[in-house]
Amino acid sequence: MSAAVTDTPAFRPGPRAWAAMVAAEARMVARDTAGLVVPIGLPMLFLVMNGLGSSTEPLPGAGGMSAFDIYVLPLILVIGVATIGVVNMPSFLSYYRKSGVLRRLGVTPASPVMILVAQLVVSVLQTALGVALAVGVAVLGFGANLPDRWGAAIGVFALAAAAMYAVGLLVASIAPSPNAAVAIGLGTFFVLGAVGGMFGPATSLPDGVARVGELLPFGAAVIALGTTWLGEAPELRHLLALAAAIVVSGLLAARLFRWQ
Amino acid sequence: MLAVRADALRKRYGDRDAVAGVDLAVGEGEVLGILGRNGAGKTTTVEMIAGLRRPDSGTVQVLGLDPWRDRRRVRQLLGVQLQESELHAALTVSELVRLYGTFYAQSADAGELIEAVGLTEQRDVRFERLSGGQQQRLSIALALVGQPRVVILDELTTGLDPEARRHIWAIVEGMRDDGVTVLLVSHLMEEVERLCDRVALLDGGRVVAQDSPAGLIAAAGLGQRVRFRVAGAFDRGTILALAEVTDVQVRGDRVTVHGSGDLLAAVSTALVGAGVVAMETRLEQPTLDDAFLALTGRSLEHEGAA
Known part of the structure; x- marks a missing residue:
């Protein structure tokens, strides 16, 4: 009998386990009806409200793009990824910690890190779905134009998404309970959004607030993304602001996250 | 191992x-x-x-x-x-x-x-x-x-x-x-x-x-008890001399025998030998809770669930 123990391989859960974990998180998200309303519904609401109100006439000197293309569509995409990253993901992670799901996984060969990664993967999939839906409706319903340099737009959007997920991880790591995670997540989302131009053009904000807002992840993402719609290269300071959000939030989250 | x-x-x-x-x-x-x-x-x-x-x-x-x-x-x-x-x-x-x-x-x-x-x-x-x-x-x-x-x-x-x-x-x-x-x-x-x-x-x-x-x-050193009822008079001496028995209490027609080992068999045999008719005979063994009480000084039963 004793030989069997030293023979026991130090087995690591393999691709099957990772796939099963991602599938589990996907089911959790898909079955959480309330959680789906915000990331899918909110961008749609903004899209329709703005689509009905804003002009799709090409702006002078904007390469054929309208105000809807360069202001509204980027804003809607950022709202989508911000709600998923900053509001939804932390509420799942916080619930897993509070209810002991992470603790339970901690006594299996699976690492709780797997659940974190799986939740991120599902967030990315969910984001991709939300983006496809919003862009589809915008193009088909409101005659929106897509950027010519779509590679740059995707790159900027990926950076923005990473920044939102990093902020979300930070929210998850400081929230003491699932309710607090939702409250802190929503609060963070609305503050970042408000100073980043979610409720109207940043030009109508006080000067100082607007300047800070455009260097926080939401504002930086909207401006950088809008610039790529114009066919221009985003300003370096906005890209650096997003990168800084990833590094700072990520490091803080890694320091503060508790498994139980 | x-x-x-x-x-x-x-x-x-x-x-x-x-x-x-x-x-x-x-x-x-x-x-x-x-x-x-x-x-x-x-x-x-x-x-x-x-x-x-x-x-x-x-x-x-x-x-x-x-x-x-x-x-x-x-x-x-x-x-x-x-x-x-x-x-x-x-x-x-x-x-x-x-x-x-x-x-x-x-x-x-x-x-x-x-x-x-x-x-x-x-x-x-x-x-x-x-x-x-x-x-x-x-x-x-x-x-x-x-x-x-x-x-x-x-x-x-x-x-x-x-x-x-x-x-x-x-x-x-x-x-x-x-x-x-x-x-x-x-x-x-x-x-x-x-x-x-x-x-x-x-x-x-x-x-x-x-x-x-x-x-x-x-280990808790708790003995067993045999209880029964008798019709008519009962002489404690009938069973008190048995090696397994440590004490016998008689209250009216109810008898309680304290002891150890194969107490029930010893008492039954002695009663039959003496011609005593015992009714409602039952053996009471100490439970783990009795042992817990004896070993820690407090009972465990009836404590609220965690």
């Missing part, structure tokens, strides 16, 4: 010793009960054995491996059912069993395991919609899905109705028959008496006694 070995385990929380020097030795295939009141240090002890908490001092070995240093190997060999631990609320029984099965090198067949814990009818029901007893049975299934050699079960029937409890006991008896080593944390005497080969009594963070249930009762 021992399945589980703990030497001088200590754990402090603040200024309180939760575990103050626990030694345990569990042989392979043995079912060890860890019995004690709330706050006796039972859960902290098994959490240290499971590698969930690090002891302040002392050592733990599971099948000769250190749960911290040989974490990956131990995780493959040890199944754990935690107290008050939830699972993914929106996943079904069969999804959860399959998910946890992918974590192990060799996992049990999901369908058979679900059948074994009696959840076949609920296999497509979400965790959040299961009853307490069903959730507990699923929790046991997940502890077994990696075909472990050692299983830790923490308060597995607390808060369940008697029927659910008996169902879960039958599962544990099945594990014992399969040669799985089981550490069973409990504060239910009946559970421990029925399932365990040996019992470690914890009190104030220490093991105050460790023996078979019968051995603990014997």
Whole structure:
């Protein structure tokens, strides 16, 4: 009998386990009806409200793009990824910690890190779905134009998404309970959004607030993304602001996250 | 080799010793009960054995491996059912069993395991919609899905109705028959008496006694009692001289005999020999709770569930 123990391989859960974990998180998200309303519904609401109100006439000197293309569509995409990253993901992670799901996984060969990664993967999939839906409706319903340099737009959007997920991880790591995670997540989302131009053009904000807002992840993402719609290269300071959000939030989250 | 070995385990929380020097030795295939009141240090002890908490001092070995240093190997060999631990609320029984099965090198067949814990009818029901007893049975299934050699079960029937409890006991008896080593944390005497080969009594963070249930009762030095009723007069001398008898009390037609050994047979034989007709004869043996009371100074029964 004793030989069997030293023979026991130090087995690591393999691709099957990772796939099963991602599938589990996907089911959790898909079955959480309330959680789906915000990331899918909110961008749609903004899209329709703005689509009905804003002009799709090409702006002078904007390469054929309208105000809807360069202001509204980027804003809607950022709202989508911000709600998923900053509001939804932390509420799942916080619930897993509070209810002991992470603790339970901690006594299996699976690492709780797997659940974190799986939740991120599902967030990315969910984001991709939300983006496809919003862009589809915008193009088909409101005659929106897509950027010519779509590679740059995707790159900027990926950076923005990473920044939102990093902020979300930070929210998850400081929230003491699932309710607090939702409250802190929503609060963070609305503050970042408000100073980043979610409720109207940043030009109508006080000067100082607007300047800070455009260097926080939401504002930086909207401006950088809008610039790529114009066919221009985003300003370096906005890209650096997003990168800084990833590094700072990520490091803080890694320091503060508790498994139980 | 021992399945589980703990030497001088200590754990402090603040200024309180939760575990103050626990030694345990569990042989392979043995079912060890860890019995004690709330706050006796039972859960902290098994959490240290499971590698969930690090002891302040002392050592733990599971099948000769250190749960911290040989974490990956131990995780493959040890199944754990935690107290008050939830699972993914929106996943079904069969999804959860399959998910946890992918974590192990060799996992049990999901369908058979679900059948074994009696959840076949609920296999497509979400965790959040299961009853307490069903959730507990699923929790046991997940502890077994990696075909472990050692299983830790923490308060597995607390808060369940008697029927659910008996169902879960039958599962544990099945594990014992399969040669799985089981550490069973409990504060239910009946559970421990029925399932365990040996019992470690914890009190104030220490093991105050460790023996078979019968051995603990014997060690507590509590005798047995035979009670019966007689018609007419009864002479104490008839049985007081027997070697097994230590005392005889007569109150009206009711007789209580205190003693040890094969008391009932000795008393019956003597009564028949003397021509005494005894009615309603019954043997009262001390229970594990009586032993617990004698060994720790306080009773365990009728204490509220954790």
